[in-house]
Amino acid sequence: MMVLKAVKMRIYPNSEQRDRLMQTFGCARFVWNQMLNMQIERQKNNPEAKFVNAFGMNNLLKRLKEEYPWLKQAESTSLQSANRNLADAFQRFFKGQNKFPHFKSRKYAQSYNSKCVNHNIKVINNHHIKLPKLGVVYFRSGRLPQGKIKNVTVRLTVANQYYITVLTECENQTLAKTGKRVGGDLGLKSLLNLSDGYKEPIHHFEDKYRKKLHHWEKLRSRRYLLAKQAIAWDYHNKVLAPRQLDDFKNYQKARVMVAKYRQKIANQRLDQLQKFTTKLVKQYDIIVLEKLNIKGMLKNHKLARAITNASWSKLVSILQYKCDWYGKKLIQVNPAYTSQICINCGKSNHRLGLDKSEWLDAREWDCPNCGTHLDRDINAAQVILKKGLATQ
Numbered sequence: 001m002m003v004l005k006a007v008k009m010r011i012y013p014n015s016e017q018r019d020r021l022m023q024t025f026g027c028a029r030f031v032w033n034q035m036l037n038m039q040i041e042r043q044k045n046n047p048e049a050k051f052v053n054a055f056g057m058n059n060l061l062k063r064l065k066e067e068y069p070w071l072k073q074a075e076s077t078s079l080q081s082a083n084r085n086l087a088d089a090f091q092r093f094f095k096g097q098n099k100f101p102h103f104k105s106r107k108y109a110q111s112y113n114s115k116c117v118n119h120n121i122k123v124i125n126n127h128h129i130k131l132p133k134l135g136v137v138y139f140r141s142g143r144l145p146q147g148k149i150k151n152v153t154v155r156l157t158v159a160n161q162y163y164i165t166v167l168t169e170c171e172n173q174t175l176a177k178t179g180k181r182v183g184g185d186l187g188l189k190s191l192l193n194l195s196d197g198y199k200e201p202i203h204h205f206e207d208k209y210r211k212k213l214h215h216w217e218k219l220r221s222r223r224y225l226l227a228k229q230a231i232a233w234d235y236h237n238k239v240l241a242p243r244q245l246d247d248f249k250n251y252q253k254a255r256v257m258v259a260k261y262r263q264k265i266a267n268q269r270l271d272q273l274q275k276f277t278t279k280l281v282k283q284y285d286i287i288v289l290e291k292l293n294i295k296g297m298l299k300n301h302k303l304a305r306a307i308t309n310a311s312w313s314k315l316v317s318i319l320q321y322k323c324d325w326y327g328k329k330l331i332q333v334n335p336a337y338t339s340q341i342c343i344n345c346g347k348s349n350h351r352l353g354l355d356k357s358e359w360l361d362a363r364e365w366d367c368p369n370c371g372t373h374l375d376r377d378i379n380a381a382q383v384i385l386k387k388g389l390a391t392q
Contacts, residue, residue, distance in 0.1 A: 001171075001172045002169050002170065002171060002172065003169070003170065003171075003172045003324070003325055004150070004167060004168070004169055005145075005146070005147070005167075005168055005169075005170055005325070006165050006166065006167045006168070007141065007143060007144070007145045007165070007166050007168070008141070008163060008164070008165050009129075009139045009140065009141035009163065009164050009165075009166065010139060010140050010141070010161065010162065010163050011129075011137045011138065011139045011154075011162045011163065011164050012137070012138045012139070012140075012162070013134065013137055013138075013162055017134050017135070017137060018162075020133055020134055021134070021154065021156070021162070022110075023073060023074060024074045024075055024078055024112050024133065024154075025106075025110035025111070025112060025156065026106065027070075027071050027073070027074035027078070027079060028074065028078050028079060028081070028082045028111075028112040029082075029104045029106065029110070030068075030071070031061065031064065031071070031079045031082045031083065032082045032085070032086055032103075032104050033103050033104060034064060035057050035060070035082070035083060035086055036086060036101055036103060037103075038052070038060070039051070039052060039086075039090070051090060051094075053087055054080075054083050054084045054086075054087035054088075057083040057086070057087065058080055058083055061079055061080070061083065074133075075112070075114050075132045075133045077113075077114050077115040077117065077132070078112040078113060078114050080115075081112065081113035081114070081115070081151075082112070082113075085113070086101060089101040108158065109155060109156060109157050109158050110155070110156045111153060111154060111155040111156070112153070112154055113151055113152070113153045113154075114131070114132050114151060114152050114153075114154070115150075115151045116149045116150055116151055116152070120132045121149050121151075121152050121166070122149070123144060123145060123149075123166075124136060126144065127139060127140065129164070129166075131152065131154070131164070139164070145166040145168045146168060146170050147168040147169050147170025147171070148168060148169045148170070149166060149167070149168050150167045150168060150169055151167050152164050152165065152166050152167070153165040153167075157259065157263065158255075158256075158259040159256055159259035159260045159262075159263050160256055160259075161260075161263070172325060172327075173325070173326065174326055174327035175281065175282060175326040175327060175328065177285055177327075178283060178284065178285055179285060180283060180284045180285060180286075181284060181285065181286040181287075181288070181385065181389065182194050182195050182196060182280070182283075182284045182286070182287055182288070182381075182385065183195040183287075183288040183289075183381040183382060183383075183384040183385025183386070183388060184287065184288065184289045184290075184381055184384065185290060185338070185339075185377050185378075185380040185381040185384060186289065186290060186292060186310070186312050186315075187310075187377055188202070188303070188306045188307070188310060189202075189363075189377070190202060190377065191272075191276070191310060191315070192276075192315070193377035193378055193380070193381050194378075194381055195378065195381040195382040195384070195385045197378055199377070199378075200276055202309070202310060203268075203269075203272060204309065205265045205268040205269055206265050206309065209261050209264065209265060212261060213258065213261045213262070216254055216257040216258045216261065217258055219254040219257075220251065220254035220255055220257075220258050223248065223250050223251040223254050224245075224251055226248075226251075227243075227245055227248040227251045230243060230248070231243055231244065231245070269309075269311055270311075270314070273311060273314055273315050273318055274318065276315075277315065277318045277319045277322055278322065280319065281319070281322045281323055281326050281328045282326075284328070285328055285329065286328070286329045286331065286388070286389070287319065287323065287328065287329070287330050287331070288330075288331045288332075288333060288384050288385045288387070288388030288389070289316060289319075289330065289331070289332050289333075289384065290332065290333060290334075290335035290338060290380075290384050291332035291333060291334060291335065292312060292335060294307065294312055294313050316330075316332075331388040331391065331392075332388075333384055333387040333388050333391065334387070335384070338380045338383045338384050338387070339376055339377075339379070339380040339383075341379075341383050342367040342369060342370060342372060342374065342379070343374070343379050343382040343383055343386070344367065344370050344372040344374075345367060345369050345370040345372070347367070347369040347370070349365065349367060349368055349369075352365060352368070362376065363375070363376050363377070364376060
């Protein structure tokens with residue numbers, strides 16, 4: 001079976017390539033905004049008019065290039081991809097999955113997508129890749145793309161770093177069966193408590209950079225206020241060319257430094273998740289996890305930051321696609337009362353008569369029915385495993 005896999009790599013374009021990238025970013029953003037504005041105005045003028053799909057917008061793209069000839073300088077498939085992405089955004093909106101599409105701004109992260117046509121995207125060696133309209137670009141990556149290249153997405157982050165994501169189609173590589181099964185209980189003390197007794201720790205990567213991040217965040221806020229005051233003074237004096245935020249280099253430096261520290265923390269957290277999930281799919285054939293309402297749990301402002309740092313949703317999503325890749329199985333079960341049921345006798349302890357907050361503080365307990373001494377998290381993982389296996 002053929003599967004799609006993506007490899008993210010950081011690229012280091014030269015000055016000429018950076019100018020070409022910014023031009024393509026702008027063209028793709030312009031096409032998105034023009035087509036979105038067309039859809040909105042068309043609906044206003046005729047409420048009965050049908051939605052223009054990606055094929056129809058690609059036909060309008062020819063007229064748009066005639067009106068704005070500079071669009072022809074951009075990579076052609078990137079403009080078609082902008083239409084396809086807009087059509088997909090509308091389809092998600094119609095299904096109630098997303099909000100209404102919004103106009104794009106150059107103030108935030110930029111991206112565009114290019115299709116692989118006639119081998120215009122090609123990995124040359126371990127550190128060089130050929131990209132459409134850019135030529136050969138230097139990159140760094142932990143691994144190289146394998147299989148047939150389908151497309152590439154180029155991104156500029158708020159930290160002024162360039163990344164590409166190469167999507168490839170390759171043969172599915174099923175891992176050898178081990179015959180092992182495991183249950184997992186997501187937590188805030190440990191990232192994942194396994195039914196075999198192992199507890200994956202939560203590494204608080206943000207603690208290492210807390211002081212430096214706080215320092216640059218203060219500088220960014222202070223310099224932002226000073227820049228806004230200077231801009232307001234220019235408008236008050238009716239300066240012909242009033243300054244913009246891009247003209248204040250000290251503010252831009254602080255903004256980029258804050259983004260770099262946050263990106264570094266996110267990268268380290270993702271690295272832990274990738275390595276841990278790979279270890280799980282190699283060791284176990286069946287993995288059972290609890291299906292938490294994470295969106296609802298984030299409404300608890302006392303735990304919201306801890307839940308966000310734990311990255312439960314990211315862990316489950318990575319584990320899901322790796323199980324699909326390597327022929328393993330992921331089962332999610334209802335987490336209700338899993339920490340209150342004794343794995344030995346199957347009876348509920350009814351929170352031992354404690355209120356909710358007191359019960360959350362109890363990390364170990366003795367079963368009032370059979371007297372077994374239990375670790376709260378390991379017992380919950382074992383109950384989750386038992387529930388998951390019962391659904392097969």
